[in-house]
Amino acid sequence: MEIEILVVRDCSNRQLAVERLRQALDEAELGTTPFTTRVIADQAEAERSGFTGSPTILIDGRDPFGEADAAPSLSCRIYRTPGGVSGAPDPGLLRQVLAAAAGA
Secondary structure (H helix, E strand, O other): OOEEEEEOOOOOOHHHHHHHHHHHHHHOOOOOOOOEEEEOOOHHHHHHHOOOOEOEEEEOOEOOOOOOOOOOOOOEOOEEEOOEEEOOOOHHHHHHHHHHHHHO
16 A cells, blocks of 8 residues: 655644554554655646645545545645544544555
8 A cells, every 4th residue: 555645845734644644554553554745846746646735645646535626736725524624634534544445
């Protein structure tokens, strides 16, 4: 499984996304799974990457939390979670996505 966190420079939610991803990987018994972080520098790169806001977590090149009508953008991203809006995906939902991807 290939996991990548895409962010803009100085993303205020970068650390939160990393922490939630690590938590979800541990809870899914995938704690040794590596991931990388890539900074999206400009709009052209955002368009090439399908980047719809920072942070974006890609699993095998796919954004499991992506919205079909979202345009590529260098903006901050908001996630809907059971606890309300957040700057990173809910760890429980992220764990489910990771477990499903690992089983695929």
